[in-house]
Amino acid sequence: MTTPRIAIAGAGIGGLTCARVLQLHGFDNVTVFERESSPDARQQGGTIDLHADSGQEAVRAAGLYEEWRALARDEGQEQRKVDHVTAALIGHQPAEGDFHPEIDRGQLRRLLLDSLAPATVTWGLGIASATPGDPKSTVTFLDESTAEFDLVIGADGAWSRVRQALSDATPEYTGVLFVETRHDDNEELLDLTGHGTMVADHEGVLLWCQRNSGDHIRAYACMRAREDWKPSKAELLEVYAGWHPSLTAFLEGELIYRPLYALPVPHTWEHTPGVTLLGDAAHLMPPLGVGANLAMQDAADLALAIAEHGVREGVQAYESVMVPRAIEYAEHTKVGLQEMVPARPIRV
Numbered sequence: 001m002t003t004p005r006i007a008i009a010g011a012g013i014g015g016l017t018c019a020r021v022l023q024l025h026g027f028d029n030v031t032v033f034e035r036e037s038s039p040d041a042r043q044q045g046g047t048i049d050l051h052a053d054s055g056q057e058a059v060r061a062a063g064l065y066e067e068w069r070a071l072a073r074d075e076g077q078e079q080r081k082v083d084h085v086t087a088a089l090i091g092h093q094p095a096e097g098d099f100h101p102e103i104d105r106g107q108l109r110r111l112l113l114d115s116l117a118p119a120t121v122t123w124g125l126g127i128a129s130a131t132p133g134d135p136k137s138t139v140t141f142l143d144e145s146t147a148e149f150d151l152v153i154g155a156d157g158a159w160s161r162v163r164q165a166l167s168d169a170t171p172e173y174t175g176v177l178f179v180e181t182r183h184d185d186n187e188e189l190l191d192l193t194g195h196g197t198m199v200a201d202h203e204g205v206l207l208w209c210q211r212n213s214g215d216h217i218r219a220y221a222c223m224r225a226r227e228d229w230k231p232s233k234a235e236l237l238e239v240y241a242g243w244h245p246s247l248t249a250f251l252e253g254e255l256i257y258r259p260l261y262a263l264p265v266p267h268t269w270e271h272t273p274g275v276t277l278l279g280d281a282a283h284l285m286p287p288l289g290v291g292a293n294l295a296m297q298d299a300a301d302l303a304l305a306i307a308e309h310g311v312r313e314g315v316q317a318y319e320s321v322m323v324p325r326a327i328e329y330a331e332h333t334k335v336g337l338q339e340m341v342p343a344r345p346i347r348v
């Protein structure tokens with residue numbers, strides 16, 4: 001029996017999880033189309049903690065739990081808070097249990113990629129648009145070629161092209177800017193960060209630092225700012241005036257600007273046979289530790305629903321669970337971001 005022809009836009013954590021779970025359930029006509037030219041075209045992001053009730057469930061559904069455990073860092077669950085003036089420890093949550101161990105995003109993506117059947121991912125072929133149809137939907141690629149599929153899954157992230165087939169929504173600037181820095185082999189920064197996450201905050205300005213594998217550190221300076229503000233090192237240090245030098249040391253090196261965007265809440269669409277969404281494409285929200293978990297949970301839920309009910313009913317069953325779940329998290333993270341980086345004062 002031929003299995004449905006399924007296109008997945010995007011080889012991120014969500015798209016790859018979906019492809020893997022579908023293949024485990026006998027769907028052998030699944031192709032992931034990725035805009036980037038190769039798995040190593042871009043440095044993958046920092047570290048991701050997979051939650052026992054979402055990301056870890058998806059890893060189990062993907063049959064990769066043991067492999068993930070071998071890489072997961074339980075000690076990464078440690079959380080520290082330090083005073084912004086003295087850098088003294090003022091709060092400490094030791095790493096306990098295994099609810100949310102950390103793994104580097106690059107390691108997780110590699111694990112998923114290596115689990116797929118050969119040639120599942122077509123690299124360097126982005127999707128420009130999807131046109132829903134019954135029984136076939138049409139994909140137009142960025143090179144202007146076209147192809148027909150029984151289902152197109154938009155797992156193409158924040159600025160999804162597939163989303164445009166279902167909804168007019170576009171991400172809006174949240175008012176919060178992250179400025180990322182990266183550090184290797186720096187004992188002082190490692191000591192201050194501990195084994196997991198360290199934060200310091202003062203009047204709506206935060207410093208958020210995470211230890212990745214290999215003693216690599218990613219730090220994020222977080223503040224309210226204009227959407228187009230790209231502070232120089234000196235301007236950034238002005239925002240952190242009065243902070244302890246061992247904390248402003250995290251702001252050294254190349255500055256990578258990440259203004260945060262989110263889809264309007266609630267983001268919904270009318271169920272349309274032939275096209276669906278998962279992960280950030282469906283529900284981009286502020287990065288408060290759930291986005292990748294939800295993308296993986298969506299992906300596993302969708303694949304399992306298709307395996308159980310077939311493409312048409314499976315997508316409907318999936319959306320009836322995923323959309324309300326996403327709305328709940330989107331509301332939480334919207335409020336969470338307001339609390340974490342209060343609307344006043346606006347720095348610049």
Ligand SMILES: Cc1cc2nc3c(=O)[nH]c(=O)nc-3n(C[C@H](O)[C@H](O)[C@H](O)COP(=O)(O)OP(=O)(O)OC[C@H]3O[C@@H](n4cnc5c(N)ncnc54)[C@H](O)[C@@H]3O)c2cc1C
Pocket residue numbers: 009010011012013014015033034035036045047048049125126127128155156157158159160161178258278279280281287288289290291292293294295
């Ligand atoms: C600073 C920061 C820290 C975060 N930390 C965490 C965390 O600790 N825990 C957590 O759960 N979440 C975290 N998140 C959120 C998480 O990164 C996202 O929610 C998650 O990556 C979404 O996965 P995805 O597969 O939906 O999309 P993505 O990971 O964005 O993958 C989308 C893929 O689609 C490709 N693509 C894009 N357009 C096209 C196209 N037109 N055609 C084909 N391919 C295309 C992209 O190249 C990419 O490979 C964080 C986010 C940020 C910004």
